[in-house]
Amino acid sequence: MKGWHVATIVALIGIIGLFYAGLGRDPRNIPTVLVGTAAPSFSGPNVQSGEILSFDSYKGKIIVLNFWASWCQECRLEHQNLLAINGEFRNYPDFVMLGIDYQDQPGDANGFLNSFGSSYPHIRDIKGTIAIDYGVYGVPETFIIDSKGIIRFKYVGPIIGPVYSQVTEKIIRPLLEGKEL
Amino acid sequence: MIIEIGYFAVIAALVVSIAGILAPLIGLKTGNPAWIRAGRQAVTANFILISLGCGSLIYSFLLRDFSVKYVVMNSNSRLPVFYTVAALWGGHEGSLLFWAWILAAFATLAAWIHWKSHPETMPYLLAIESSLTVGFLALIIFLSSPFERVFPALAEGMDLNPLLQDPGMVFHPPFLYLGYVGFSIPFSFALAALLSGRLGEEWIRATHRWTLFSWIMLTFGIIMGGYWAYYELGWGGYWAWDPVENASFMPWLVGTAFLHSVMVQEKRKMFKVWNLFLIIVTFSLSLLGTFLVRSGILSSVHAFANDPGRGVYILIFMSTVLILSFGILIIRSNKLKVKIEMDSVISRESAYLFNNLFFLIATATVFLGTLYPLLVDTLYGTKVTVGAPYYNKVFLPIVLIILILMGIAPMIAWRKASMENLRKNFLVPVIAALAGTVISAIIGIRQIYPLAAAFIVFFVAATIISDLYKNSSYWASHSGTSLLTGIWKAWYHNQRRYGGLVTHIGVLVMILGIIGSSAYKLEKTIILKPGDEFSLGHYSYKFQGLQDVQGINWEGAEALFNVYEGNNFIAEMRPQKRRYSGGSQMPTTEAAIYPRHMGDLYLSMTDITQDGWITVMAFQNPLIHWIWYGGGIMGLGVVLILFKRKRRES
Numbered sequence: 001m002k003g004w005h006v007a008t009i010v011a012l013i014g015i016i017g018l019f020y021a022g023l024g025r026d027p028r029n030i031p032t033v034l035v036g037t038a039a040p041s042f043s044g045p046n047v048q049s050g051e052i053l054s055f056d057s058y059k060g061k062i063i064v065l066n067f068w069a070s071w072c073q074e075c076r077l078e079h080q081n082l083l084a085i086n087g088e089f090r091n092y093p094d095f096v097m098l099g100i101d102y103q104d105q106p107g108d109a110n111g112f113l114n115s116f117g118s119s120y121p122h123i124r125d126i127k128g129t130i131a132i133d134y135g136v137y138g139v140p141e142t143f144i145i146d147s148k149g150i151i152r153f154k155y156v157g158p159i160i161g162p163v164y165s166q167v168t169e170k171i172i173r174p175l176l177e178g179k180e181l
Numbered sequence: 182m183i184i185e186i187g188y189f190a191v192i193a194a195l196v197v198s199i200a201g202i203l204a205p206l207i208g209l210k211t212g213n214p215a216w217i218r219a220g221r222q223a224v225t226a227n228f229i230l231i232s233l234g235c236g237s238l239i240y241s242f243l244l245r246d247f248s249v250k251y252v253v254m255n256s257n258s259r260l261p262v263f264y265t266v267a268a269l270w271g272g273h274e275g276s277l278l279f280w281a282w283i284l285a286a287f288a289t290l291a292a293w294i295h296w297k298s299h300p301e302t303m304p305y306l307l308a309i310e311s312s313l314t315v316g317f318l319a320l321i322i323f324l325s326s327p328f329e330r331v332f333p334a335l336a337e338g339m340d341l342n343p344l345l346q347d348p349g350m351v352f353h354p355p356f357l358y359l360g361y362v363g364f365s366i367p368f369s370f371a372l373a374a375l376l377s378g379r380l381g382e383e384w385i386r387a388t389h390r391w392t393l394f395s396w397i398m399l400t401f402g403i404i405m406g407g408y409w410a411y412y413e414l415g416w417g418g419y420w421a422w423d424p425v426e427n428a429s430f431m432p433w434l435v436g437t438a439f440l441h442s443v444m445v446q447e448k449r450k451m452f453k454v455w456n457l458f459l460i461i462v463t464f465s466l467s468l469l470g471t472f473l474v475r476s477g478i479l480s481s482v483h484a485f486a487n488d489p490g491r492g493v494y495i496l497i498f499m500s501t502v503l504i505l506s507f508g509i510l511i512i513r514s515n516k517l518k519v520k521i522e523m524d525s526v527i528s529r530e531s532a533y534l535f536n537n538l539f540f541l542i543a544t545a546t547v548f549l550g551t552l553y554p555l556l557v558d559t560l561y562g563t564k565v566t567v568g569a570p571y572y573n574k575v576f577l578p579i580v581l582i583i584l585i586l587m588g589i590a591p592m593i594a595w596r597k598a599s600m601e602n603l604r605k606n607f608l609v610p611v612i613a614a615l616a617g618t619v620i621s622a623i624i625g626i627r628q629i630y631p632l633a634a635a636f637i638v639f640f641v642a643a644t645i646i647s648d649l650y651k652n653s654s655y656w657a658s659h660s661g662t663s664l665l666t667g668i669w670k671a672w673y674h675n676q677r678r679y680g681g682l683v684t685h686i687g688v689l690v691m692i693l694g695i696i697g698s699s700a701y702k703l704e705k706t707i708i709l710k711p712g713d714e715f716s717l718g719h720y721s722y723k724f725q726g727l728q729d730v731q732g733i734n735w736e737g738a739e740a741l742f743n744v745y746e747g748n749n750f751i752a753e754m755r756p757q758k759r760r761y762s763g764g765s766q767m768p769t770t771e772a773a774i775y776p777r778h779m780g781d782l783y784l785s786m787t788d789i790t791q792d793g794w795i796t797v798m799a800f801q802n803p804l805i806h807w808i809w810y811g812g813g814i815m816g817l818g819v820v821l822i823l824f825k826r827k828r829r830e831s
Contacts, residue, residue: 077798
């Protein structure tokens with residue numbers, strides 16, 4: 001047997017085996033993790049200024065954490081709505097909104113923020129380690145964390161349409177006003 | 182009644198195609214030509230029977246016979262006739278039947294065309310094509326029958342998926358299938374060559390036109406898919422590295438490599454095993470494409486047409502084809518000792534070798550990106566996505582190298598190129614390319630990939646022009662006529678070569694379109710209320726208001742925009758949000774596209790709130806038309822080769 005014979009056979013077995021193992025799985029089945037558990041801590045450089053921001057410094061506040069990337073189409077869709085959420089709640093002393101820029105080139109991320117606007121800080125997550133801690137499997141994803149540091153809500157996909165008022169009226173506002181969800 | 186006739190015709194076709202495998206093999210064993218003829222009759226009968234099957238299904242669609250499940254699932258009484266016929270391939274079951282039908286049509290054509298010229302390989306070809314038909318027909322009959330009835334009959338159907346109610350969809354799948362299935366003929370010829378031991382250039386010559394035809398069909402299919410995505414999905418782009426897009430791109434890449442490397446075997450009798458390998462991989466990837474789309478193994482925008490239950494069958498079918506064809510190749514390849522070695526690294530054959538190598542690397546990167554999420558999920562249970570950044574990073578550099586080779590390979594000498602030859606052929610193009618790059622930089626192109634692309638486009642274009650000039654002035658002086666006649670003569674004596682170069686020009690035009698529309702695209706997402714205005718690039722858009730609109734089988738809202746360039750009103754644009762009647766209630770986005778200077782102004786309305794605010798994505802896509810033009814020019818080049826005059830036998 002020559003080298004390429006062996007390589008071809010191994011490749012064939014590998015591919016067929018992979019497909020066989022993958023057939024029973026549902027590609028849209030997302031593991032529900034972390035809602036109701038403590039939000040992982042993180043720190044990283046600000047996308048625009050480069051200064052280091054730390055999750056711990058926001059302790060005790062209600063945090064809206066949005067994972068996004070400049071290469072993500074759906075992130076563009078929701079971006080104006082995120083700015084609107086920040087606009088709506090920024091006057092509450094306990095409200096913080098943070099963006100996590102997931103696996104992005106700094107230049108691209110800055111371009112994105114410059115053209116679509118930015119009113120809250122964004123943290124660079126070039127290697128995706130923050131995203132891994134939060135179990136993010138694709139962008140956009142949004143987490144809402146209460147004053148005790150517990151994740152209370154997670155939304156996969158863009159915050160558009162009816163989701164907007166659901167998030168603002170059913171989650172953020174009650175949390176800020178100290179009500180039970 | 183009619184649908185049962187179709188059903189029985191397809192069951193009969195399965196029986197006939199089993200006979201179509203056995204008869205030619207018996208003929209081979211016994212040496213009795215009557216059995217082999219029976220094999221040819223079997224493929225022909227197959228084609229007629231499956232045509233009956235497709236015909237009965239189309240008839241039921243046109244009759245709006247909602248006692249047929251497939252008709253219920255994929256149409257309703259208000260669906261326009263155009264889409265009613267196309268609904269044949271709008272769902273899983275029907276598109277498999279359509280596949281089988283094209284397969285039978287091609288097998289029949291090949292059997293009649295090559296009957297006299299390839300008597301030794303014909304029995305194998307018939308048996309292989311019949312086996313493929315058996316695989317598809319068994320799947321259709323036992324697991325995915327489009328001929329099922331529902332009882333009692335329904336009064337109304339569910340409707341065709343709204344995203345598919347578009348002219349692009351009517352043409353995109355058939356072209357892809359013509360490409361996928363077309364490659365089955367060179368594939369069968371290659372296996373027939375291996376089995377019969379006739380391993381010369383015969384099979385390559387026989388399949389040259391089949392390969393070109395399949396390749397251009399696949400090319401058109403992919404481009405039309407991009408065009409459809411561009412104006413129907415409303416995100417302003419045409420290619421998203423979606424797994425199913427990749428599935429059609431991979432056979433295209435390897436098919437392109439094959440198309441080039443066969444020339445080396447024709448001219449220099451090299452690359453024999455390699456060519457067999459390439460065509461087997463090409464067809465395997467076509468089957469893999471079908472598997473990926475139909476099994477639901479990967480998450481994708483094409484998820485409207487899959488079914489995991491049938492995945493197991495398609496996997497078994499695909500594995501059988503893979504194991505048998507690669508097995509035969511491995512066992513028989515020992516017979517293929519090729520003595521001729523490369524004479525020099527700087528020669529056309531080695532340029533083709535590099536071309537092949539990079540096409541395969543490109544395929545491997547797409548393959549890895551497509552299957553990596555599945556691999557990680559299977560091994561670790563973790564969900565990951567591979568997005569555009571991966572492909573842009575690894576794929577673009579490979580494409581640039583392939584493009585450079587596209588300029589070098591056709592102009593370099595076979596066997597061994599001298600320095601003299603290199604200087605003669607490439608001095609002018611290199612100067613032209615440098616000049617072109619400098620000019621591009623001066624007019625404002627600053628990014629690295631667009632500049633590199635500009636260099637390559639000028640370089641390749643200059644090689645083609647200088648080649649044509651040299652050849653035509655040779656013919657002009659040879660026959661003492663004008664340069665124009667010279668061009669005609671150069672063309673006439675080298676149709677295949679210049680057809681190929683025309684296709685290369687098409688690629689260049691398309692590259693410019695891709696660069697223009699991706700690197701210089703402008704975009705903005707914005708929320709507006711009636712009366713609001715925004716600007717993008719040189720244009721400003723005024724949102725006049727919303728109105729209700731209605732079609733035959735949909736209703737929706739339309740936003741009216743007035744578009745101004747400076748103070749001049751230039752156009753009215755009306756993006757829509759539609760909701761189709763029928764079961765799905767899925768809203769679709771109809772982008773408004775206004776062509777301007779070979780690019781597009783593009784508006785797509787993504788969201789409407791109750792109080793009349795809308796969210797709009799606005800794009801400006803410069804040069805995007807060049808992508809479609811480039812596809813057309815590539816097609817023209819292939820047509821020129823396909824219809825070249827037959828050379829007189831000397």
